[in-house]
Amino acid sequence: MNEMTSPNVTGPDVTGIETTLKDWETDQEVRWCPGCGDYAILKAVQRTLPQIGADPKNTVFVSGIGCSSRFPYYVESYGFHTIHGRAPAFATGIKLANPDLDVWLVTGDGDGMSIGGNHTMHLLRRNLDCQVLLFNNEIYGLTKGQYSPTSRLGTTTPSSPIGSVDRPASPGAFALGAGGRFVERGFDVSKKLPEVLKAAHAHKGAAFIEIFQNCIVYNKDVFHDFAAPKGVEDQQLWLENGEPMLFAGGTKGIALDAENLMLAVVDVTDGDWQSAGVIVHDATNRAVAHMLIDLHVAPKFADFPMALGVIYDDPRPTFEGAIAEEKEKSSAGRVPDLAKLLAKGQSWTVPG
Amino acid sequence: MATVSVERKSALSKSDGDKPEAVVVRFAGDSGDGMQLTGGQFTLSTALAGNDLATFPDFPAEIRAPQGTLFGVSAFQINFGSNEITTAGDAPDVLVAMNPAALKTNVTALKPGGLVIADTGEFTKRNLSKAEYDQSPIEDGSLAKWDVLAFDISALTVEAVKPFGLGKKEALRCKNMWTLGLALWMFDRDRQPIVDWLKAKFAKKPEIADANIAALNAGHAYGETAELAGPLHKVSVDPYPSEPGLYRTVTGGEAVSLGLVAGAQLAGLPMFFGGYPITPASAILHNLVNMKEFGVTTFQAEDEIAAICSAIGASYAGQLGVTSSSGPGIALKGEAMGLAFITELPLVIVNSQRGGPSTGLPTKTEQSDLYQAVYGRNGDAPMPVIAARSPSDAFYCAIEACRIAVQFMTPVMLLSDGYIGNAAEPWKVPDPSEFEPFPVSYLEAKNGPGDTLLPYKRDERGVRPWIKPGTPDLMHRIGGIEKALGTGNLDYSAEVHEAQTYARKSKIDGVANAIPEQDVCLGETKGKVAVVGWGSTYGPIHQAVRRAREKGLDVAHIHVRHVWPLPRNLGDLLKGYDKVLVPEMNTGQFKTVLRDQFLIDAQPLNKVSGQPFTIAELETAIAELHG
Numbered sequence: 001m002n003e004m005t006s007p008n009v010t011g012p013d014v015t016g017i018e019t020t021l022k023d024w025e026t027d028q029e030v031r032w033c034p035g036c037g038d039y040a041i042l043k044a045v046q047r048t049l050p051q052i053g054a055d056p057k058n059t060v061f062v063s064g065i066g067c068s069s070r071f072p073y074y075v076e077s078y079g080f081h082t083i084h085g086r087a088p089a090f091a092t093g094i095k096l097a098n099p100d101l102d103v104w105l106v107t108g109d110g111d112g113m114s115i116g117g118n119h120t121m122h123l124l125r126r127n128l129d130c131q132v133l134l135f136n137n138e139i140y141g142l143t144k145g146q147y148s149p150t151s152r153l154g155t156t157t158p159s160s161p162i163g164s165v166d167r168p169a170s171p172g173a174f175a176l177g178a179g180g181r182f183v184e185r186g187f188d189v190s191k192k193l194p195e196v197l198k199a200a201h202a203h204k205g206a207a208f209i210e211i212f213q214n215c216i217v218y219n220k221d222v223f224h225d226f227a228a229p230k231g232v233e234d235q236q237l238w239l240e241n242g243e244p245m246l247f248a249g250g251t252k253g254i255a256l257d258a259e260n261l262m263l264a265v266v267d268v269t270d271g272d273w274q275s276a277g278v279i280v281h282d283a284t285n286r287a288v289a290h291m292l293i294d295l296h297v298a299p300k301f302a303d304f305p306m307a308l309g310v311i312y313d314d315p316r317p318t319f320e321g322a323i324a325e326e327k328e329k330s331s332a333g334r335v336p337d338l339a340k341l342l343a344k345g346q347s348w349t350v351p352g
Numbered sequence: 353m354a355t356v357s358v359e360r361k362s363a364l365s366k367s368d369g370d371k372p373e374a375v376v377v378r379f380a381g382d383s384g385d386g387m388q389l390t391g392g393q394f395t396l397s398t399a400l401a402g403n404d405l406a407t408f409p410d411f412p413a414e415i416r417a418p419q420g421t422l423f424g425v426s427a428f429q430i431n432f433g434s435n436e437i438t439t440a441g442d443a444p445d446v447l448v449a450m451n452p453a454a455l456k457t458n459v460t461a462l463k464p465g466g467l468v469i470a471d472t473g474e475f476t477k478r479n480l481s482k483a484e485y486d487q488s489p490i491e492d493g494s495l496a497k498w499d500v501l502a503f504d505i506s507a508l509t510v511e512a513v514k515p516f517g518l519g520k521k522e523a524l525r526c527k528n529m530w531t532l533g534l535a536l537w538m539f540d541r542d543r544q545p546i547v548d549w550l551k552a553k554f555a556k557k558p559e560i561a562d563a564n565i566a567a568l569n570a571g572h573a574y575g576e577t578a579e580l581a582g583p584l585h586k587v588s589v590d591p592y593p594s595e596p597g598l599y600r601t602v603t604g605g606e607a608v609s610l611g612l613v614a615g616a617q618l619a620g621l622p623m624f625f626g627g628y629p630i631t632p633a634s635a636i637l638h639n640l641v642n643m644k645e646f647g648v649t650t651f652q653a654e655d656e657i658a659a660i661c662s663a664i665g666a667s668y669a670g671q672l673g674v675t676s677s678s679g680p681g682i683a684l685k686g687e688a689m690g691l692a693f694i695t696e697l698p699l700v701i702v703n704s705q706r707g708g709p710s711t712g713l714p715t716k717t718e719q720s721d722l723y724q725a726v727y728g729r730n731g732d733a734p735m736p737v738i739a740a741r742s743p744s745d746a747f748y749c750a751i752e753a754c755r756i757a758v759q760f761m762t763p764v765m766l767l768s769d770g771y772i773g774n775a776a777e778p779w780k781v782p783d784p785s786e787f788e789p790f791p792v793s794y795l796e797a798k799n800g801p802g803d804t805l806l807p808y809k810r811d812e813r814g815v816r817p818w819i820k821p822g823t824p825d826l827m828h829r830i831g832g833i834e835k836a837l838g839t840g841n842l843d844y845s846a847e848v849h850e851a852q853t854y855a856r857k858s859k860i861d862g863v864a865n866a867i868p869e870q871d872v873c874l875g876e877t878k879g880k881v882a883v884v885g886w887g888s889t890y891g892p893i894h895q896a897v898r899r900a901r902e903k904g905l906d907v908a909h910i911h912v913r914h915v916w917p918l919p920r921n922l923g924d925l926l927k928g929y930d931k932v933l934v935p936e937m938n939t940g941q942f943k944t945v946l947r948d949q950f951l952i953d954a955q956p957l958n959k960v961s962g963q964p965f966t967i968a969e970l971e972t973a974i975a976e977l978h979g
Contacts, residue, residue, distance in 0.1 A: 026829070028829075057821075072829050073829050073831075077827050079827075079831075080831065081831025082664075082691060082831065083832055086688065089626075089654075090661050090662065090668070092662045093626065093661065093666035095665075097669035098821065101669065118654055119657075119658055330644040336617075341610065341613065342614075343600060346396055346601075347598055348598075348600075349599070352597075
């Protein structure tokens with residue numbers, strides 16, 4: 001079957017409201033552990049919202065349960081802290097009821113990939129227009145440190161004292177596999193996080209962002225090889241649509257190993273990436289997105305840098321748009337007359 | 353097996369000369385024989401003839417169970433008459449058995465002297481053995497208690513549809529219409545509505561429509577000729593003198609859907625329905641998808657949990673959220689109900705009960721989810737519960753559920769069951785202008801002192817305001833964590849939790865002041881025995897109490913619609929009787945609630961066979977308790 005390729009335009013209007021970071025802060029005391037990566041993400045979101053002209057009255061933050069899911073309490077917009085794993089379902093109801101709302105979904109690796117994995121999958125395949133911020137810290141924080149579905153093999157926790165034996169899930173690969181049309185990555189202390197959030201917001205449809213987040217209490221610094229505040233830039237491959245895939249200050253790039261049909265790291269001398277065979281990033285190329293998502297994460301590609309930024313972006317009509325169209329089609333030419341509805345079907349009259 | 357000659361008279365004896373007040377017919381066949389369709393169309397023609405009626409579709413959980421097996425039998429019973437009909441009838445007068453298995457599983461229910469119409473074309477050696485008959489019951493005299501009209505309906509059908517060039521398999525599929533034609537002749541019904549229905553149903557396959565019409569006509573014509581020779585004759589049942597007006601037939605599934613749409617209209621709200629396929633609740637989703645012009649959005653979710661959560665999301669966004677399921681699905685929705693309860697958002701949850709626990713009896717009826725409805729959530733989370741008593745009553749109950757949900761900002765559970773959901777009855781079509789609207793208003797401006805917002809500020813009934821996202825200046829956060837009074841900000845403190853727990857409880861208790869007092873539907877307001885029912889036991893209880901009263905017993909029928917909170921006068925009312933009998937299709941759940949709430953010695957009468965009570969069972973129990 002041919003999928004329709006024209007993106008519909010039923011997303012929220014960006015009304016260009018002028019706000020400042022302060023306008024997005026609530027009077028609630030933030031209750032994350034001191035030093036938690038969530039603080040940095042919160043600031044990045046509060047910095048981004050004014051930049052995209054977001055209107056607090058039309059902005060809704062929806063979350064499930066877990067450390068990350070406390071997020072809505074700290075953003076001065078509408079917020080709904082729901083139940084474990086189900087935020088995508090609430091978001092779906094909210095967006096279908098009022099497509100003008102700008103819906104941000106905040107979840108974690110336990111909330112979104114374990115108990116709520118099913119809902120995450122369906123939200124992505126349906127392509128509900130919203131931003132899904134999955135804070136991945138590879139641990140259950142709020143329940144005091146059990147291994148999560150993204151914990152690496154051998155993670156030692158109270159529920160896996162001699163090391164976890166579950167093979168981890170990859171949120172990015174999951175999102176692509178579920179039919180997500182936008183997959184992106186960032187990390188908590190990254191200066192580029194507002195740019196990452198903006199790109200997700202600009203995408204009409206479900207925008208999935210895996211945000212690596214440092215749980216300093218239960219899983220400290222597990223991402224430090226690529227997501228430390230400083231000194232690991234060479235391990236970051238920041239992707240930009242239409243630009244060559246360069247990293248390490250432009251001295252290295254990603255090329256296609258055509259023989260083995262996989263990606264390879266190549267050296268780039270004097271900025272001549274063309275002759276090194278470095279690929280230009282085409283965010284609509286789903287096959288390449290699948291390869292990029294594995295870099296650094298899959299053991300086979302451990303020596304590669306982590307792919308960050310917009311890995312995949314190829315919009316399709318949104319779910320709420322399709323539901324609105326379906327409703328219009330189904331109601332066409334019908335007048336809502338309750339008396340007629342009640343009398344519908346084969347009826348008879350008892351004369352008086 | 354001995355052949356006995358039984359002295360008897362035919363249940364529908366022609367020589368009686370009298371017209372029967374009511375007749376019960378059961379159509380039974382293989383689950384692929386189209387018995388539900390036959391029953392449905394016979395129901396329609398009966399309604400059009402002006403009889404009062406009630407039906408009981410009874411089908412297996414398998415879509416196409418192996419042919420000819422005992423567990424694959426699908427049956428449809430209809431009771432129709434010139435008097436008020438409230439049950440599908442205890443024992444059939446006529447049984448149409450399309451194969452040996454259908455005969456075996458149904459014939460014992462038939463009244464002595466009743467008529468069996470059997471298709472001998474299906475009484476093959478193989479089918480007899482599948483039905484665990486050693487020899488054909490038609491020939492061995494074991495049916496001597498009944499009149500038997502056995503002939504080859506299969507062959508007659510094939511013959512009748514010959515001109516249309518169908519294959520044998522397709523030709524045989526017209527058997528149900530042949531049988532319906534015979535039944536229509538028997539009860540002197542008009543064939544035209546069925547002909548119209550067939551033409552519409554097979555508009556794209558006119559040859560199939562024509563074949564079915566030919567079969568229908570052939571069955572009808574057969575009646576004329578068979579009458580001369582056999583036990584078959586025309587039976588005439590006078591119309592039921594009902595109030596003048598426009599009538600239609602309605603099933604509980606239809607009535608719930610219509611009631612939800614009406615309820616949303618009366619509230620002035622668009623409706624959001626989140627559902628997930630489950631028997632027997634799916635009918636509601638199927639109906640609502642065709643009512644979108646009324647501002648209905650339907651969402652087939654990925655699971656039961658997503659269905660309710662999406663509905664809560666829609667309620668949060670300002671629509672009337674509705675979800676529906678059956679027991680196993682309701683169990684999955686429990687946590688989300690708690691969230692709707694603590695965040696105090698309106699929500700209607702429809703439970704079409706079926707036999708449980710777990711998967712239980714998916715296509716059979718039971719009332720065993722009452723504890724689940726009243727108590728089935730973690731924490732102190734009382735929720736209004738309303739139970740429909742009949743298909744048409746489900747319409748009014750659905751409106752009531754919507755009203756309470758929006759007026760009290762609470763989830764409300766509406767209990768129906770498999771019997772109500774599938775059964776049909778005539779319904780005097782109400783005039784929507786007679787319903788009192790209950791328009792909803794949202795909070796539009798800050799409501800606290802000094803220009804502050806208090807999302808959990810309660811009015812005199814303890815109800816908080818409804819605030820829609822999108823409203824300027826009223827941004828706020830809600831969630832499932834315990835919340836401070838007024839502001840709704842996170843607050844785990846002991847005194848706040850205690851205060852909020854009681855505030856929520858007293859709000860729900862207060863619903864009792866917004867519902868009618870309990871009435872007595874038959875009998876006096878005090879006396880010897882009260883029979884207290886809820887839900888779909890209404891019909892049999894009503895008839896049993898009526899008959900007991902005709903015999904001079906001091907007994908009354910009370911039927912409770914508001915299962916939680918209970919009507920404010922119910923305790924005092926029940927204390928006015930010496931004895932209280934509570935018949936239920938469970939092991940005594942409402943009995944326990946009544947004992948707990950009113951410290952009365954409510955006596956249980958229970959049935960958990962997946963079948964409704966018969967009138968006779970209830971009459972016996974009433975007589976025993978009455979003494």
